[in-house]
Amino acid sequence: MLWLATKTLVTYDVPASYDRWLRAVGITPQFVGPGEGLPDDLDAFAALLLTGGGDVDPALYGAPPHPRTGDISAPRDALEQQLITRFLEMGRPVFGICRGIQILSVACGGHLVQHVPDWMATEGRGADEGHSPASGDAVHAIRFAPGSLLDDALRGTTAVNSHHHQAVDPLHLGRGLRITAWSGAGVVEAVEGVDLPAPVLAVQWHPERMADGQAPAAQSLLRLLLSLAQASV
Numbered sequence: 285m286l287w288l289a290t291k292t293l294v295t296y297d298v299p300a301s302y303d304r305w306l307r308a309v310g311i312t313p314q315f316v317g318p319g320e321g322l323p324d325d326l327d328a329f330a331a332l333l334l335t336g337g338g339d340v341d342p343a344l345y346g347a348p349p350h351p352r353t354g355d356i357s358a359p360r361d362a363l364e365q366q367l368i369t370r371f372l373e374m375g376r377p378v379f380g381i382c383r384g385i386q387i388l389s390v391a392c393g394g395h396l397v398q399h400v401p402d403w404m405a406t407e408g409r410g411a412d413e414g415h416s417p418a419s420g421d422a423v424h425a426i427r428f429a430p431g432s433l434l435d436d437a438l439r440g441t442t443a444v445n446s447h448h449h450q451a452v453d454p455l456h457l458g459r460g461l462r463i464t465a466w467s468g469a470g471v472v473e474a475v476e477g478v479d480l481p482a483p484v485l486a487v488q489w490h491p492e493r494m495a496d497g498q499a500p501a502a503q504s505l506l507r508l509l510l511s512l513a514q515a516s517v
Contacts, residue, residue, distance in 0.1 A: 302335055305492035305502070309510050318359035322367075331377040331513040332367055334384030336490065339450055342398060344390050350398035352449060365391045372482050377512050380486030382448055385475060388486050392458025397451045397471075404469055413469050421445035421490060425468035426501075432464035433485060434474050437508040441501045444473065444489035451488060460484070483512040 299315045306313045314329070316322060323329070338355030342348065344365075368391045371378050380388045386396055397403040400415050413424040426444045428435035452472040454463060461484065465474035477484030491502035 301492045302333070305506065306333075308503075309506050311510060311513075316363075318357060318363050326370055327374060329371075329376065330517045331379060331509070332371040333509075334364055334368070334378070334380040334387055334486070336382035336384065336448075338383065339398075340383065340387050340390050340396060342396070345393075345395040345456075347395065347398070350402070352399045361387065368392075372480060372484075375482045375516060377483040377485070377509070377516050378477075379484075379509050381492065382446075382488060382490055385452055385472075385486035385488050386450060388484070389452045389458035389461060389475065392460055394458030394461070395453040395456035397453050400449050400451055400471060403451075404471075413467055413471070415446045415451075415467075415471065416449040417447065421447045421493060426465055426473050426489075427468075428474075429462075429464040432474075433476055433508060434464050434487075434505075437504050438500050441499075441504075444487075444501045445494060446473075446489050448488060483516060485509065485512065 303313055313333070314323065337360065338357055339353050341356045341358060341361050342350070342353060344361060364387045368378055368388060378388065390396065414422040415424070416422070423443055423445055425442060428438065446467075452463075452475065454470070454472050457463065457475070460477055460480040461475040462478050463472050463474070464476045465472075465487070467473050471488070473489060474485070474487045485508070487505065489501060491499075491505050494502040
């Protein structure tokens, strides 16, 4: 998915929910998926937004697949890695949501936790927060790194929604990224870029699915993304 400020390129999972969320602040999204031709002029887009979806292929970070890893799309993995590289080269912001934070870290050389419940048990991190419930989203606590963009923009936010069973591996984070939010049990909930050629910000939660877009973790995050995109044009 791509976008600019106001036009953004967006790699998609469920376009309608993202479309409503982005247009609420005047962003015009253009959605692109595997097998579809890329726009002729990527420079016309102010930012790239990587959305939710299936699992990233663990072969990309040299790991065997977990029994619960599935719904892999090699064409989508390749497309999104290509777009991440292009947008960073152009100095245009790259944003991620759910799967988006995962493919971003992998594209930067990071690894993933392939099944959060198993990882939490192995790491002794306590009870599973239910990040991937049978239906709907889980709601769980969140804490932000002091001084981060998200800590400033989402001050007062104490909980977010999630639906995922994979996550960024905090011990094998992508180059040029730093962790700026965690769930109550220590699952990575956000990363921001450090000394990269363009702004980078990605979250594990689903702001586009929050009720009426009223929660600060949806509205304030969107305004932050818009301001970063506008500043880069």
